[in-house]
Amino acid sequence: xxxxxxxxxxxxxxxxxxxxNGYLVVENLISDDEIREICGDLPRLIRNDYDANGNFPEITxxxxxxxxxxxxxxxxxxxxxxxxxxxxxxxxxxxxxLSQITTAHLPYWDGSVKCMQSMFFAKPAGSPxxxxxxxxxxxxxxxxxxxxxWIAVDxxxxxxxxxxxxxxxxxxxxxxxxxDHNNPGEFDSGQESFGFDDVxxxxxxxxxxxxxxxxxxxxxxxxKNNGANYRRVLVxxxxxxxxxxxxxxxxxxxxxxxxxxxxxxxxxxHKGTGENCRTIGFR
Numbered sequence: 414x415x416x417x418x419x420x421x422x423x424x425x426x427x428x429x430x431x432x433x434n435g436y437l438v439v440e441n442l443i444s445d446d447e448i449r450e451i452c453g454d455l456p457r458l459i460r461n462d463y464d465a466n467g468n469f470p471e472i473t474x475x476x477x478x479x480x481x482x483x484x485x486x487x488x489x490x491x492x493x494x495x496x497x498x499x500x501x502x503x504x505x506x507x508x509x510x511l512s513q514i515t516t517a518h519l520p521y522w523d524g525s526v527k528c529m530q531s532m533f534f535a536k537p538a539g540s541p542x543x544x545x546x547x548x549x550x551x552x553x554x555x556x557x558x559x560x561x562x563w564i565a566v567d568x569x570x571x572x573x574x575x576x577x578x579x580x581x582x583x584x585x586x587x588x589x590x591x592x593d594h595n596n597p598g599e600f601d602s603g604q605e606s607f608g609f610d611d612v613x614x615x616x617x618x619x620x621x622x623x624x625x626x627x628x629x630x631x632x633x634x635x636x637k638n639n640g641a642n643y644r645r646v647l648v649x650x651x652x653x654x655x656x657x658x659x660x661x662x663x664x665x666x667x668x669x670x671x672x673x674x675x676x677x678x679x680x681x682x683h684k685g686t687g688e689n690c691r692t693i694g695f696r
Contacts (some may be wrong), residue, residue, distance in 0.1 A: 569618060571618065
């Protein structure tokens, strides 16, 4: 199978680092102007300027943008309705990196990549983090190709709850059991993965405009935002386009109508592309 033609954004050494460690930071991948465009779209999504379906927060219409951001922690699938978010899900440089790393561990992969989810986190001051977990538990793939592309819309620091990862924890392809955690002051209501040593965990501190790519089996977490400002991030999940995904939509339907191709060839295009989907989720 011939590889598709895409911009090569990262080096062969970067690809090797991703394969070995399960994550890769690419600095300055998104420009300041692009970050401002992303930021400007978040209030429009909360106000439902795109006339979408979803569980929207109660607003009076008189709130400032800052007040609106206090009303949500996360917006799921914003790229279904927002051309701005879709633009960054398909961003040429992000797609280029993904076409180099997503399934670099498998021979014969042609570089094709698809997206199945976007999540826009506002994470205002005081918001909890997420305990140790692996994204593959929630988005199962058949070939270990799940990748999160985490766009830092604000600087991510220790104070405001940046990502932490355990390098190499993806290698065996093991999914760890989960349990309730006992730290509600630090983490949200999600369960924590356990049964591993986290002594090698490292913080992923990055400047706005950087993108963190991480494998679906990589153990990672975030901490509470103890800063005074937001730690906004747009994270989307991608995988090898040639792997059929058993992924439910927000209504629980097991189909592929809402998968979005970002690079290469989609062998499942006949299943539909979800052009008419206008449902997004808030929490």
